[in-house]
Amino acid sequence: MEFAPHTPADVEAMLAALGKDDLDELFAHIPETLRVTGTVDLPDGRTEDEVTQHLTGLAARNQAGGVCFAGGGAYDHYVPAVVPALISRGELLTSYTPYQPEVSQGMLQALFEYQTAIAELTGLPVSNASLYDGGSAVAEAVAMACAATRRSRTLLSQALDAPSRTIVRTYAHPLRRPVEERAYGADGRTPVADVPDDVAAVVLSQPNALGVIEDVRAHAAAAHAAGAKLIVKLEATSVGLLPTPGSQGADLVVGEGLPLGQGLAYGGPTFGFLGCTSDQVRRVPGRMVGETVDAHGTRGYVMTLRAREQDIRRERATSNICTNQTLCAVAGLVYLTWLGRGGLVELARTCLARARHAAERLTAVPGVSLAVEGPFYKEFALRLDVDDPGTVQRRLLEAGYLVGPVVPDGAAAGAVLVALTERRTAADVEGLAVALETTMKELV
Amino acid sequence: MPVLGDPRAPEPTVFDKSRPGRRAAALPPLDVPAVDPADALADVELATEPPLLPELGELDLVRHFTRLSQRNHGIDIGFYPLGSCSMKYNPRMSEAIAGQPAFRDVHPWAPDEAVQGTLGVLAELETWLCELTGLHRATFQPAAGAHGELCGLMLFRAYHEDRGDARRTVIVPDSAHGTNPASAAMCGYDVVTVPSGPNGLVDVDALEGAVDEQTAGIMLTNPNTLGLFEVEIERMSRLMEDVGGLMYYDGANFNAICGRVRPGRMGFDVVHLNVHKTFATPHGGGGPGAGPVVVSERLAPYLPAPVLARRDDGTLFWDHDRPQSIGRLHGFHGNTLVLVRALAYLLAHGGDGLAQMAAKAVLNANYVAQGITDVLPLGYPHHQPMHEFVSTAKALKAHGVRALDVSKRLIDHGFHPPTNYFPLIVDEALMIEPTETESRETLDAFIVALRAICAEAAADPDALHAAPTTTPVGRLDEGRAGRHLVLRWEPAAGDDG
Numbered sequence: 001m002e003f004a005p006h007t008p009a010d011v012e013a014m015l016a017a018l019g020k021d022d023l024d025e026l027f028a029h030i031p032e033t034l035r036v037t038g039t040v041d042l043p044d045g046r047t048e049d050e051v052t053q054h055l056t057g058l059a060a061r062n063q064a065g066g067v068c069f070a071g072g073g074a075y076d077h078y079v080p081a082v083v084p085a086l087i088s089r090g091e092l093l094t095s096y097t098p099y100q101p102e103v104s105q106g107m108l109q110a111l112f113e114y115q116t117a118i119a120e121l122t123g124l125p126v127s128n129a130s131l132y133d134g135g136s137a138v139a140e141a142v143a144m145a146c147a148a149t150r151r152s153r154t155l156l157s158q159a160l161d162a163p164s165r166t167i168v169r170t171y172a173h174p175l176r177r178p179v180e181e182r183a184y185g186a187d188g189r190t191p192v193a194d195v196p197d198d199v200a201a202v203v204l205s206q207p208n209a210l211g212v213i214e215d216v217r218a219h220a221a222a223a224h225a226a227g228a229k230l231i232v233k234l235e236a237t238s239v240g241l242l243p244t245p246g247s248q249g250a251d252l253v254v255g256e257g258l259p260l261g262q263g264l265a266y267g268g269p270t271f272g273f274l275g276c277t278s279d280q281v282r283r284v285p286g287r288m289v290g291e292t293v294d295a296h297g298t299r300g301y302v303m304t305l306r307a308r309e310q311d312i313r314r315e316r317a318t319s320n321i322c323t324n325q326t327l328c329a330v331a332g333l334v335y336l337t338w339l340g341r342g343g344l345v346e347l348a349r350t351c352l353a354r355a356r357h358a359a360e361r362l363t364a365v366p367g368v369s370l371a372v373e374g375p376f377y378k379e380f381a382l383r384l385d386v387d388d389p390g391t392v393q394r395r396l397l398e399a400g401y402l403v404g405p406v407v408p409d410g411a412a413a414g415a416v417l418v419a420l421t422e423r424r425t426a427a428d429v430e431g432l433a434v435a436l437e438t439t440m441k442e443l444v
Numbered sequence: 445m446p447v448l449g450d451p452r453a454p455e456p457t458v459f460d461k462s463r464p465g466r467r468a469a470a471l472p473p474l475d476v477p478a479v480d481p482a483d484a485l486a487d488v489e490l491a492t493e494p495p496l497l498p499e500l501g502e503l504d505l506v507r508h509f510t511r512l513s514q515r516n517h518g519i520d521i522g523f524y525p526l527g528s529c530s531m532k533y534n535p536r537m538s539e540a541i542a543g544q545p546a547f548r549d550v551h552p553w554a555p556d557e558a559v560q561g562t563l564g565v566l567a568e569l570e571t572w573l574c575e576l577t578g579l580h581r582a583t584f585q586p587a588a589g590a591h592g593e594l595c596g597l598m599l600f601r602a603y604h605e606d607r608g609d610a611r612r613t614v615i616v617p618d619s620a621h622g623t624n625p626a627s628a629a630m631c632g633y634d635v636v637t638v639p640s641g642p643n644g645l646v647d648v649d650a651l652e653g654a655v656d657e658q659t660a661g662i663m664l665t666n667p668n669t670l671g672l673f674e675v676e677i678e679r680m681s682r683l684m685e686d687v688g689g690l691m692y693y694d695g696a697n698f699n700a701i702c703g704r705v706r707p708g709r710m711g712f713d714v715v716h717l718n719v720h721k722t723f724a725t726p727h728g729g730g731g732p733g734a735g736p737v738v739v740s741e742r743l744a745p746y747l748p749a750p751v752l753a754r755r756d757d758g759t760l761f762w763d764h765d766r767p768q769s770i771g772r773l774h775g776f777h778g779n780t781l782v783l784v785r786a787l788a789y790l791l792a793h794g795g796d797g798l799a800q801m802a803a804k805a806v807l808n809a810n811y812v813a814q815g816i817t818d819v820l821p822l823g824y825p826h827h828q829p830m831h832e833f834v835s836t837a838k839a840l841k842a843h844g845v846r847a848l849d850v851s852k853r854l855i856d857h858g859f860h861p862p863t864n865y866f867p868l869i870v871d872e873a874l875m876i877e878p879t880e881t882e883s884r885e886t887l888d889a890f891i892v893a894l895r896a897i898c899a900e901a902a903a904d905p906d907a908l909h910a911a912p913t914t915t916p917v918g919r920l921d922e923g924r925a926g927r928h929l930v931l932r933w934e935p936a937a938g939d940d941g
Contacts, residue, residue: 001792003533003724004804004880011804014811014884023803026810027704029828030673034705036799042575045794048537055788058568059546061561063554070551073775080469082506084543087728090520091513094534097730099526100851100861102915106516107729110509113458113498116932120495126931130731132587135775143630163775170748170771174601174632213488241481243491256775266562267552267776268587269732281929287730292925299454300917304925310590310626311866315635320626323588323720327728330509337458337505340467341497349481350471356484357476375485397558405553426475 071419122275123244134256137272188372211379220249240348261335285319371415527875530721578708592716592735644824661690681711703799823870832877
């Protein structure tokens, strides 16, 4: 199956206009030794029906539909029907980077509105138009902090999720930028400590990878006392309850867009968001949209501060980012609009109440306790009194309950994360508690 | 009074439409004890004022985003010959397949045994990409082409460092995409720019003078950004081999040669593929795309971890035991559902169909180039272009008309403009990529429009300067946007939100 509309007569006429006899002649100037002879060793084309059947058959091998208590940056929040309905409109879906603003006002305005929503969630005045995901957004923020401070050393909280820590190291290694970790305490919080005066950035997450709420204000003060930037990776729904990190002194706030209307999606596509203080606006990676007017004074939107970007500045650009995650960002905006100001508060309070209830119920199971005692929002780490928590995870999955991931290091290493969203009912929690109790009995 | 459905009618921002207390969302009632945050989080600072998210009923929400969409051009509406971007038809088949709950509702940290279907898609896709590129293994973490470039250059660095040979420079032609030098810089390399020769191809003699023992490698796209195939690629490959350098293939232009030339055969060690270009996953206004990276055997040990692996019983798993890995580039597994769409596209075409796809992309580009060659000649006419070409509008400068004016006037004819002023080595560049999914009638209409605009440039240049006139806004003051930064909506003074 092909999507090219050419009839044989079209091909013949077009080739004739070019003075060619056949399609292969269009490749005749390529050295023969480089050309594939015959056809590549791949299956023949299939119809839409056949392709759909084949891939639906593969999809059936996924075990979807269990009750999801898993966390680790991806949470089973409800995605309203308006999100896929609106972002699948062809005018948005099949457009590209808005280089021509006159025919791209829809996408540009949506991104301007997205930037506003992100500025509100982060508590910082500047937002870009999206990054790839929350993990790479942390690495981009570290690069901004290094540029702003002209320093290279980064301190990561061990309670920042492990993938983000690895990404920061991966980005830092080629540039010879030292990255160190600070262990979290027995309460699951990152200890507030003096920051050496050669540090560019202190990075933590709110709530952190154990679900525990950090004291952002104290960390901001400690970082600023050393002239360093505080970077906070924010779980966005938490600001229905907690202050925005920007209002508590964070200089850069990034985060994972997945919980904002993207679904679970096996983690992608998603988007990363980034907010910063005004003085850092010219160091921001990626696209930014600004408001302006045309010759008649009509309000319109354009990509702005383009001199930061790779297509203008080449090797001196703030980042190499070009294509990012625009449609996912717009999906995030639609979701946040659906939720609204009041909905965000209700969502956060609902998650808090459900998580409290679940923690109480699950720790009533013999051999199960909270791994750390710090205050949590919607996610918490359970210490299971067994040799291999992975086995518990697998048994629970067989019973239809997904939990995890397992905490990889630090005082809570081996603990299993459990996350609650507005969708997890008391009956779900009871079912999980019963399954957990059964599993623990079998393993002890 | 605006006409019904008129996209030119102004649309206020979603924040202007907000009214306190209104909302679309209904959340499930609480069936567990309510919690007072001030009690439950006694030692924690709580928000005093919630973020100012918009408050709309659901119908007004739907109308807002529907009206925004009406103010946007996409492939579904009309021709979109944006050079270097392969704006071809995005099959709805792929959307429907990737949207299935069994693919969509899967948690990224679900155990491997629960996601055998998704891993099966990735394994099958890896087979296709390796066969098409002539390379050995793939990673799916890079979320876009530039992310793939960064990954590839990190692989360069890991390979050389493993040999105790830290090298300093990466060679990039002057016609390269801006992402290439930017990626090299992010990877700590000094960029050495090699010029293009008078025929638009890399000046291989200059390249010979530029390579030395400090050369980590070279980044190329072939065909290059002029749409010209680098016919001396084998000589370039030998030059790199002589100094122990590696070769990076920027896959932005892979649509020209897919199924017909394998980058591995040309000597490349690393390829990124822009699946949103070649394999027609929707561009989404600037993403999500995906930039899977495919590598030769000697670079495979350094790929980001985890990589896909298969047990003896045939089940797939993520192999985290990769001691030589560069690390990680994505917080989860990459843009997986975009990759599902890419596989659907590949399966539909088959190996034979992909070679036909490339041929018709080249046919369409050459047909348009031929149709306008007397008014907008090729910037570098010495070689036949492939899937795209770069014309120069410099002859119109005599009338005070620039390439940008031609582009803006095309909008009034119902066409999205080409890429402007790139590559930098062509004066008044118009970079045109029709793609294979456009019909001969569309191409003919586009040729007619461009010819009419060129005639108009001589007769009435101000008509071009005033363009576009059919859009919701005219040309926007980009200088003002940069000088008076307004990056977010602000409540009107006295409005407490």
